[in-house]
Amino acid sequence: MHVLVLAFIGGLLCLRWVPVLPSQLWLLFFVVAALFLLKMRLFLLSFFLLGFSWACCSAQWALHDQLDLDLDGRTLWLEGIVVGLPQWSHIAGQPRTVRFELADAESRRAKLPQRIRLSWRAPPQTLKAGERWRLAVRLKSPDGSLNPYGFDYQAWLIAQRLGATGSVKAGQRLAVGRGLHHWREQVRSRLYQLAPEGAQGVLAALVLGDGSGLSTAHWQSLQATGTVHLMVISGQHISLLAALVYAAVFWLMRLGCWPNCLPWLPTACLLSMLAALSYGAFAGFAVPVQRACIMVMVTLLWRWRFQYLSVWTAYIVALILVLLLEPLVVLQVGFWLSFSAVGALIFAFSARLGPWPWWQLMTRTQWVAAVGLAPFLLALSLPVSVLGPLANILAVPWLSFVALPLTLLGAALLPWPTLAQEVLKLAGWALQWMFTGLDWIAQGWPVWEGSSVSLLALTLAMLGVLCLLLPRPLLPWSAALALCLPLLQPKSTHLATGIAQVWVLDVGQGQAVWIKTARHSLLYDAGPFMAGFDAGERMVVPVLRGFAQRHLDELLLSHADADHAGGAQTVFNAVQVKRVVSGQPQAHPLTLRAQPCLEERWQWDGVNFQRWQWKQAKDSNQKSCVLLIEAQGERLLLTGDLDAAGEAALLTDWPALKVNWLVVGHHGSRTSTSKRFVQQVAPQYALISRGKHNSYGHPHPQVLMHLQEQQVQIYDTALDKAIRVNLGTYQAPWTMAQQVRFWRRK
Known part of the structure; x- marks a missing residue:
């Protein structure tokens, strides 16, 4: 019986690797075939097909509940109930933004998905869970940035059965909150009122599983010590x-x-x-x-x-x-x-053979969990805390027997505010002591950053872990550890001399381009930092870590605008940066130690690089530092946000400039990529880095017309996601959109 159950589970798990879902006709055929195999006593295959069919059928329902593509980008009035706990972001100098989910969404003009994820910048009223609202929403079909080794937002949306996203333009409350969601909202509100300052977010995480109130310092301590599970129920x-x-x-x-x-x-x-x-x-x-x-x-x-x-x-x-x-x-x-x-x-x-003392049981529990999870964390390019077992040995008992009981008791006493406040003070004190200890432990040893590994290395590591976890090892410890060694060797791309691999990353309304040669690496711009979202942390750094890139020979920032340099500090802190160069060196924080963009030529591993800056530049866009890369005679040009006047000055200094690849200036703004410039440089491919449905209207139709008149092939990160160019091979680019997954729309 257990074998049949495992076969059924195997069929369910296979959904993760299905590139395209079978049609309804094929699913019906699978079910009929499973019943036929059942009669033939081929039970394993029959149960596997049943599990696979159910998983695919459920995924089909989720896809059918997504927003119609005809409504993508349109603004509609709709009604629905706020579910879950709304998440508020408070950033100094910026209006408050709330993100929430709307269930049972209805509109007179269109059929909508059952659940929608929305954001509302500077709402005029406080929005609470369980309330019914009428909202004007600019709807978007499930989409998101997609980079190698990065977070797949589309997969997360479909896993949550969220059929659309959107931004709220206006709204009106129709009914007050009620039900379980509203009750949770009230408890959170009371916790924030009665809990001591600085501990509200931690207490809400323990009582309600709401981690939105945890500070950046809290998250860093938890991640560095492998104790994130303590703050998520x-x-x-x-x-x-x-x-x-x-x-x-x-x-x-x-x-x-x-x-x-x-x-x-x-x-x-x-x-x-x-x-x-x-x-x-x-x-x-x-x-x-x-x-x-x-x-x-x-x-x-x-x-x-x-x-x-x-x-x-x-x-x-x-x-x-x-x-x-x-x-x-x-x-x-x-x-x-x-x-x-x-x-x-x-x-x-x-x-295990025989009972263990309580102290040995506790230490082995943490050791086993750390060893068992390490291969999966490294394979997913997630950090592994070397001191995680020690941190958990100290934090788990303290949280389990002191902080958590006090927190739950305080929550139970919320109807009696005076008592609740005193108990929550004790809970806050206990949690403060715990985080102080975690901070001290985090300073002792840095986290082990994961990199991409091959399937063979992961399989061997899992076998080694199994051998280590057995009470009487089948293999000596040295042999078990040897099986784990390939996990430490990242799966890397070896580039030949004279070839440069260029990644135009999908960072939304901003720009980040990573250039790698055989032994050197350069990052041109670091992605945006807007409304509390740091693309350097969320998108650029995971790519570098996934490719096992621990250092940058140069971080070149075209200029200091937030959509180009917003993630620079995070990148600078995450990897070793030999030199920072910028078109506006004085406009960056002193910690970056940025140098001016001097006109310079150099060569790395047979690949030629050349910088340029307009000496008569007046504004930040015109001060953009230009980079020209040449590999085996194939050229790629990056101009930052250089406008038409700057492009004309560039052509004056480089009159014979011709390129194969052009990263379109200023994300496709009308002020850049002039007709004369396109005609002069005569690119074969144009790469546009921008966010989908951006408020600036990039790329401008006029820019697209200039490119199309010259028969330039256009690739757009909003549609094609991250773009890889193997400069020096004279080949068409590869894009993340070519990676087929059933949850990604064409």
Whole structure:
């Protein structure tokens, strides 16, 4: 039976790697074939096909619920209910922005998806969960920036069954809040009122699973010490609460304080289940919460009946129920990390020989979790904290037995503000001590940054980890560690001398271009920083880490505008930068130590580079530092935001300038890429870096007309996503949009 269940689970998991979903006719054929195979006693294949068919069918429903492409970019009036907890961003000097989800969206003019993710800049009224609103929304079909080794926003949207995004232009509240979402909103509001200053966000994360209030310093401490799971309601929190309720009933019975007319065991099990489910519902039922609730319920049901239960049974039941309820969960990184960590713990402890002391059990738990997750974290280009086990050994007991009980007790006492305030002060004090300790530990050793690895290296590492986790290793420790060594060797692209690989990254309404030769690397611009979103941190740095790029020979910033240099400080802090050059060196923070853009020629690994700047420039755009790259006679030109006057000056200084590739100036603005300039440089390809539905109207139709008149092939990051050019090979570019995935629209 277990083998058949695993075959069914395998079919469900396969959805993650399906490039194109089968049609409804094919799905019907798979179901019929599965039933036929069932009669032929080919059970494994039959169960696999059934699981695969259900997963694909569920994904089809999600795709059918997405916004019609005809409505993409249009503004409509619609009505709906605010669900979840709205997330407010407060940035000094900027108006407040709220991001929220709208359910049961309706419009008189069109059929809309059931759930929509919206943002509202400077709303005139406070928006709360559970309320019904009438909103004027500029709708967008599910889309987002896409870079190698970066976050796939489209996959996240479909996994959340969000059929559209949009920005609110105006709105009117139609009905006050009610229901569970409104209740959670009220609890958050009361927590923020009564909790001590600086601790509100942490307490809200522990009670409600709402991490939006955590500060940047908190997130950095948690990531550096591998303790992020402590601040996001996970299986540990659910299991602890259920265990506390069960233990309370048990000890009341042992002390003789339990009424004889009420059987203690069924009551303890029912109360523990109720506590776990209530906490899970209150936290929003994220994947780790779902897993923990199911495992707790299955375990308690077996305990109720006085029967022995294998931990693997509860684990498999939790896995299959989570996948059955939401097959698209396989697109979430949290699903794989959550079940991998628990699976590693069960594997290590279920086969142990004899009991361990409590202190040894605690240390081995953290060691096993760290070792079990390390290959997955590195494969996903996520940081691994070397001191994570030590941080967890200290933080987990403190949080579990001091901070979390005080926090939950304070939340339970919210109807009595005076008592709640005192208890929350104690909880805030406990959490402050915990973060102080985490900060101290984080200073001891830097995190181990992940890089892309091959499938073979990941497979060998997983085998090595399994050998390490066994109570009696099948292989010596040295052999098990040797299997993990290929994981430390990143999968890198070896470039020949005279070839340059150019990545025009998809950073929205901004620009970041990474140029790599055989042994050198240069980043031209670092992406935007707007409304609290740092493209350097979210997009550029993950690409560099994914390619195992630990240093930059030069960070060249065309000029100081936020859409080009906003992410520079983050990049500078994340990797070793030998030199920073800018068209406006004085306009950057002193920490960047930017040098002026001097006209210079140099060569790296057989690839020629040349810089230029207009000496008569008057504004920031005209001061853009221009870069020309030549490999094997093939040329690529980057002009930043240089306008038509600057382009004319460039042609005067370089009268014989001809290029194969042109990164269109100023994201396609009408002020740049003049007709004369296009005719003179005669590019074969034009690359446009801009954000979809940007408020500036880039690229301007006039610019597109100039390019089309010269029969230039146009590639656009808003449509084609990140673009890779192998300069020196005279080949067409490769784009991330060519990577076929079923959740990405053409």
